[in-house]
Amino acid sequence: MIAQAESVSYRLSVPVLRHNAPKPAYACIGSIHAYFSTLKVSVKDEELVVVGDRIFTDVVMANRMNRRSGGGPLAVWTTGVWQRASMVMRWFEKQVVEMVARWTESQTSTDFVKR
Secondary structure, eight states, X not given: OHHHHHXXXXXXXXXXXXXXXXXXXXXHXXXXXXXXXXXXXXXXXXXXXXXXXXIIIIIXXXXXXXXXXXXXXXXXXXXXXXXXXXXXXXXXXXXXXXXXXXXXXXSOGGGGOOO
């Protein structure tokens, strides 16, 4: 994992934060705030992009940061990058995403309009 993070950091010329706290824990969010606020030019939450391959860790963490600060990072969910690891979890996440997609497609726009 460390080699992958360093490779991404090098190839994109952007910092990749490695952290001890598990995602999406608030302790992890705190370490993200601490790191990016101590740079020469501090980075606000709304200027960050969280790129990850897990809905229940990476994307949930980005959404927690958004709720906490009122303007959080952009969450980008990647698929097909790490296909071998955690196949059961990836299958489960895919099922949840497909279920939500079906549910949102079945809703009409008038369901969300209060009269």
